[in-house]
Amino acid sequence: MIYADNAATTRMSKEAIEAMLPFMDKIYGNPSSPYSFGQEAKRALEDARSRIAFCIGAEAKEITFTSGGSESCNQAILSAARYGALKGKKHIITTAFEHHCVLNTLARLKKEGFEVTYLDVHNTGLITPGQVLEALREDTCLVTIMYANNEIGTIEPISEIGAALEGRDVIFHTDAVQAAGHLNIDVKKEKIDMLSLSAHKFRGPKGTGILYARRDIPLEPVITGGSQERGKRAGTENVAGICGMARALEISVSGIDAEALYLTALRDRLIAGLDKIPASMLNGDRFLRLPSNANFSFEGIRGESLLMLLDSKGILASAGSACTSGSLEPSHVLLAIGRSREAASGSLRLTLGEDITEDDIDYVISAVTDSVSYLRNMTLG
Numbered sequence: 001m002i003y004a005d006n007a008a009t010t011r012m013s014k015e016a017i018e019a020m021l022p023f024m025d026k027i028y029g030n031p032s033s034p035y036s037f038g039q040e041a042k043r044a045l046e047d048a049r050s051r052i053a054f055c056i057g058a059e060a061k062e063i064t065f066t067s068g069g070s071e072s073c074n075q076a077i078l079s080a081a082r083y084g085a086l087k088g089k090k091h092i093i094t095t096a097f098e099h100h101c102v103l104n105t106l107a108r109l110k111k112e113g114f115e116v117t118y119l120d121v122h123n124t125g126l127i128t129p130g131q132v133l134e135a136l137r138e139d140t141c142l143v144t145i146m147y148a149n150n151e152i153g154t155i156e157p158i159s160e161i162g163a164a165l166e167g168r169d170v171i172f173h174t175d176a177v178q179a180a181g182h183l184n185i186d187v188k189k190e191k192i193d194m195l196s197l198s199a200h201k202f203r204g205p206k207g208t209g210i211l212y213a214r215r216d217i218p219l220e221p222v223i224t225g226g227s228q229e230r231g232k233r234a235g236t237e238n239v240a241g242i243c244g245m246a247r248a249l250e251i252s253v254s255g256i257d258a259e260a261l262y263l264t265a266l267r268d269r270l271i272a273g274l275d276k277i278p279a280s281m282l283n284g285d286r287f288l289r290l291p292s293n294a295n296f297s298f299e300g301i302r303g304e305s306l307l308m309l310l311d312s313k314g315i316l317a318s319a320g321s322a323c324t325s326g327s328l329e330p331s332h333v334l335l336a337i338g339r340s341r342e343a344a345s346g347s348l349r350l351t352l353g354e355d356i357t358e359d360d361i362d363y364v365i366s367a368v369t370d371s372v373s374y375l376r377n378m379t380l381g
């Protein structure tokens with residue numbers, strides 16, 4: 001089996017699994033319990049917090065643990081919106097090709113009287129700091145733009161946007177779920193005020209995430225209850241998951257440069273191979289893209305049919321994002337970069353992991369080439 005769907009989720013690293021085990025078995029105390037058995041878990045939790053903060057250039061107290069990328073994005077956006085509303089600021093800037101955990105949270109806020117500007121996305125998936133500044137208003141409280149797109153892999157100019165917004169009374173949040181562990185992130189250098197991460201996208205466990213919020217930004221709890229996470233997120237902490245997440249992040253951050261070299265070469269081999277298929281189109285920027293991502297549209301076929309054929313050949317990929325597949329609506333990301341509904345429906349996303357080989361890539365190229373021509377002949381005949 002060739003797993004080429006690492007943007008949907010990743011296999012946990014051995015080190016991350018090992019880091020979790022003690023907290024399910026030996027050190028299972030509740031970190032809120034005052035006795036030393038609980039406090040041992042508490043110490044592990046706080047150690048994980050410091051190490052995670054270090055990986056992204058933040059301070060430990062700026063890190064809140066959540067259940068994943070969706071919850072982090074929800075909380076970041078709702079908090080920034082509430083904070084803005086206190087000052088009478090109810091305008092938000094975003095892009096049309098964000099993840100649904102951002103778009104649907106903004107849709108909720110619109111019902112509460114917030115105004116949202118969706119920036120046009122260039123046909124390679126790029127937006128510019130100039131576009132952000134142009135859309136900025138007196139009453140803008142939040143700019144939320146993803147670090148790298150989950151479908152087409154385009155990397156946004158986050159530090160340039162951060163610099164452009166510096167010194168203005170507006171919060172800059174980025175959904176960095178696809179970037180973590182693949183690109184170097186430094187929230188202070190890049191002037192990022194809030195940032196969301198999810199462990200299962202960087203070889204950590206599912207159901208664990210991180211919300212970074214600059215020290216002076218008040219977080220509004222989304223889950224209310226006890227006073228865990230300094231009152232910002234109630235509920236007994238997922239100690240094992242958090243310890244696994246910290247280890248997974250450290251491992252992937254320490255291997256970023258090697259991974260980028262390795263995967264970029266394989267990705268470009270894959271792109272060069274798929275480029276040769278007649279009436280094929282690369283989606284996303286050719287260079288400013290995640291080392292792991294290749295996304296193509298093939299004229300005259302349906303992505304779902306292609307996926308099934310590839311599955312039968314032992315290749316696991318995606319026709320857009322996992323959350324939208326299953327529905328027959330074409331990808332909102334591909335529509336946002338100006339692809340026709342037809343081209344958007346005939347798309348294939350391959351996202352590579354560190355265990356993929358050159359032979360795998362060559363096999364994928366020939367399998368996709370054969371499958372596309374098979375499907376096209378079928379519709380003709």
Ligand SMILES: *Cc1c(COP(=O)(O)O)cnc(C)c1O
Pocket residue numbers: 007067068069070071073099101146148149150175177178198199200201207209
């Ligand atoms: C996967 C993903 C999310 C959601 O993360 P979960 O931990 O699965 O909730 C959010 N944004 C992007 C860009 C993603 O790829």
